[in-house]
Amino acid sequence: MEKIYTTKKNKHKLVSAKPETIKFLLDYSKSLQVMEADGIKYESNLN
């Protein structure tokens, strides 16, 4: 019997976030600083 199924198990790429998004998040993480003064936490973004 002729084989009708594809040899590739999964032709469709799994959905995942783009590398640019990951890079943005890593840059965001590196630039985000949290400081505490008088019990209050301040966020600052050092770009």
Add this chain to the structure above:
Amino acid sequence: MTQATKDSQLVQDYINGNERAIEVLINKHNARLTGFIYSKVGDRELTEDIFQDTFMKVIRTLKRGAYNEEGKFLPWVMRIAHNLIIDHFRKSNRMPMFEGSDVFSVFSLMGDERLNVEKQIIKEQIETDLTKLIKKLPEDQQEVLEMRLYKDMSFKEISENTGVSINTALGRMRYALINLRKLVEANSIVLTD
């Protein structure tokens, strides 16, 4: 070492300043989280946005030291994403998006409620004429009419402010309108646009 223990260790490493740990966590849960978001919103771009917002929140919470769900990292991240998805649908319900096409223009639904220049001029003319006519009324009628129409006062309030009974105020208003009509006719003024 279980998955949860690994995540928990990576979270701890990140809190301690190891930036590489968050990269591992993001990459590790990328497909699962993206798939989860995509299954709810069905749009690649939106999925990307919500994924980004989710991890921004994760990063901020971890850096602020506000994370307290030791050993349950992924369910926590999924919950953040879930809440952001709900926020998105709430916002889009309040502000439905209309997209135009060749056969349907979104501008057919939109209107500018402001009067055009011609109607604005007519409106101003009517108001000026009316103000002049009101000034010709007897003072007591003028007073009641201004309180009722321009100050939006009830007849009870007018009666209290003018020291007359409600019936008298009503009567003055009635005569003010009858006299105004007479003045309009006598002066051949058109008070409509």
